[in-house]
Amino acid sequence: MDLNERARLVRRISNGKLRIDFQYNHQDISAIVADPTLELLAESDYIYTYNYRKCRDNGILSVSESIDLLKEQGRWTDEDENRLEIFKNEYKKLQDRLPNLKFHKKRKRAINDILTKINVEIERLYNKKHAFDHQTAESIADRAKRRFIISKNTNILTPNIDLKPSLIDTLVVCYYRDNAISEKDIRLISRTDPWRLYWVVAKETGTSLFNYAATEMTELQYNLCFWSKIYDxxxxxxxxxSDSVIDNDTEFDAWYELEINRLKKEQNHQQDNTISNKSNKLVLSNEKFIMCDEESIDEVRKLNSSVAEYYKKRRSDVINEKGTCGDLDFGDVKQELRLGVNRQNAK
Known part of the structure; x- marks a missing residue:
């Protein structure tokens, strides 16, 4: 998604309205649909609950019962269920490995390719398991909820057009399917300009991003702010x-979970002593050894400061001159030893 498309979606979300031009009964229709506020969504929850109970009273199957029916018909088996769980667990295990492959780009690419293939299988099995979902009480109640929202939030611009049930159904498809903004797009917008600039300036100046209170935000605005906080x-x-991790939702989710767990352990003072001691040694040491592949060598080298690069060059010159040498042949090592002796004598 380029900058212009992101800017268009930011305006669309900030405005809180969507203009829809479509055909209905061979006639061109224009309408404006306002994004549902949290207040309207709360009201629509009642519509969902009412219709769900009505469906259940009339004997319409729930999602879990529809899965049982698939099992009875042999269209969903215990083997399918086991495969789905195996794929989910394998996906999680591989995803959790990604943060440790920062300097192993080939292995990371290979794992990302495997994750993509596993996700395809998970979606295929999920769709198979939920083949009857559209006929369930949950699905019927959700459609009633969407119709209610559209009926409350739509302004027909074309003259002499009434908001009939069939027109509402058409608008539901136009709004929720044809013009939907996915969570993937919301995440991309929340971490990039132009929204990122608006977000940062609003925080620094204390100004509001929208023209109403936070509790009156639309669902899209709420989701955009939610992901902006996550990326903050x-x-x-x-x-x-790294930027590559931030731009990859799968890798970022793995990093985020790992980082949250790390911070929780620190807050609760429950870190393992061995790990803690090892971390302290790494912090206090002059050199750190990082395993990496060939593609990541330059990236690891960039972690060195200008002073470290200077000493690296001096050590390389000594090695090239003498061939074989020990620690005391390096000037920076001898200097550090002298400083250590002076500190001891000063006590």
Whole structure:
């Protein structure tokens, strides 16, 4: 998604309205649909509950019962269920490995490819398991909820057009399917400009991003702010992930979960002593050894400061000159030893 498309979606979400031009009964129709506020969504929850109970009273199957029916017909088996669970568990295990492959790009690419294939299988099995969902009480109640929202939030611009049930059904499809903004797009918008600039300026100046109170935000605005806060956490973290991780939802989710768990352990003072001691040694040491593949060598080298690069060059010159040498042949090592002796004598 380029900058212009992101800017268009930011305006669309900030405005809280969507203009829809479509055909209905061979006639061109124009309408404006307002995004549902949290208040309207709360009201629509009642519509959902009422229609769900009505469906159940009339003997319409629930989602869980529809799955049982598939089992009775042999269209969903215990083997299918086991495979779905195996794929989900394998996906989670591989995803959790991603944060540890920062400097192993080939292995990371291979795992991401496997994750993509596993996700395809998960979706295929999920769709198979939920083949009857559209006929369930939950689905019927959800459609009633959407019709209610559209009926309350739509302004027909075309003259002499009434908001009939069939027209509402058409608008439901136009709004919820044809013009939907996915969570993936919301995440992308929340971490990039132009929204990122608006978000940061609003925080720094204390100005409002929208023309009404936070409790009156639309669902899309709420989701956009929610993900903006999540990415704030990443951008401000002392263990900030790389841009490639931030731009990959799967890798970012793995990093975020790992980082949250790490912070929780620190807050509760429950870190393992061995890990803690090892971490302290790494912090206090002059050198750290990082395993990486060939593609990540330059990235690891960039972690060195200009002073470290200077000493690296001097050590390389000594090695090239002498061939074989020990620690005391390096000037920076001898200097550090002298400083250590002076500190001891000063006590």
């Amino acid at each position: 956490f990443a951008f401000d973290s002392t263990n900030k992930p």
